[in-house]
Amino acid sequence: MDSVHGYTSDKDAYLARLRRVEGQVRGLQRMVDEDAYCIDVLTQVSAVTKALQTVALGLMEDHLGHCVAQAVTEGGPLADEKLREASDAIARLVRS
Amino acid sequence: MDSVHGYTSDKDAYLARLRRVEGQVRGLQRMVDEDAYCIDVLTQVSAVTKALQTVALGLMEDHLGHCVAQAVTEGGPLADEKLREASDAIARLVRS
Amino acid sequence: MDSVHGYTSDKDAYLARLRRVEGQVRGLQRMVDEDAYCIDVLTQVSAVTKALQTVALGLMEDHLGHCVAQAVTEGGPLADEKLREASDAIARLVRS
């Protein structure tokens, strides 16, 4: 029953953004297929990466404000676990 | 006539990788649609970002080894322009 | 009076790490001064960047577990402000 996450209220916005990313990736395939200039392909790859990063940062903010905040309010070992898990995810984002 | 870029000989491999990225992005949409746990969505976003980064690094290596190397061999202002353009693209990659 | 932050209990460890980073940056100066090979300088720059990133991720984890967790427990507008501020700092880390 608990399928409510931080991003649930913005689900449609996230889906719209991810569909846009999918369109950008298909655009990349078209560019490669039509022998577009390497640098133009690279510029577009950077744009997709940035779009994904924005999605990730939004998800992280929602996650901190909901799942993590709720666990912290309740306290106990779950709070620590959630904080650790969020920190690990932040590290993966920073390093990717 | 000059539609031959650094990545042309590997075109199929790049297209295959980009189709895999497209599949991953559709997987992300499914996860969001099915209310997957935020951290799992984030882990998958990091995986897609890394896959795109690998594509970009491959394109850059091919570009340096072909377009830039050829311009440098011919020398003149085009060589400088290509070097500058490649450096700018590297900067965009590093900062994205 | 409230000079207790997330990292305070590990202050000595952070200072030791930052002194090591300072030593690495001085090592970079020595390399440039002695005309070290560009790629070797670049490898060392990447090492320093990674060391700083590790410091940043540690600070962020401590910050979430202390300042942010405390504000969230107390609730109210300060909690929202702290969450927003942390999210902005995460975005700066991811984009830098």
Added chain:
Amino acid sequence: MDSVHGYTSDKDAYLARLRRVEGQVRGLQRMVDEDAYCIDVLTQVSAVTKALQTVALGLMEDHLGHCVAQAVTEGGPLADEKLREASDAIARLVRS
């Protein structure tokens, strides 16, 4: 006798920038020592990381324009080796 690298002509500028980075790292130590607010420390860490990135991108551009361009002009296996080495260094920068 061959101690001339891409960055050699800008050596003083690189040294000046690295000394500024060293000063920033010492500033970080001071902030931690004086219990500065975590987010302010993090903002400063991001600034140092960006400064190092700028140094790295400058070194890479100089390296491509000198060492790599020279090897490419001369051709042969050394050209391939230099291109591969540069691509690996770019990958380390992008992933750090």
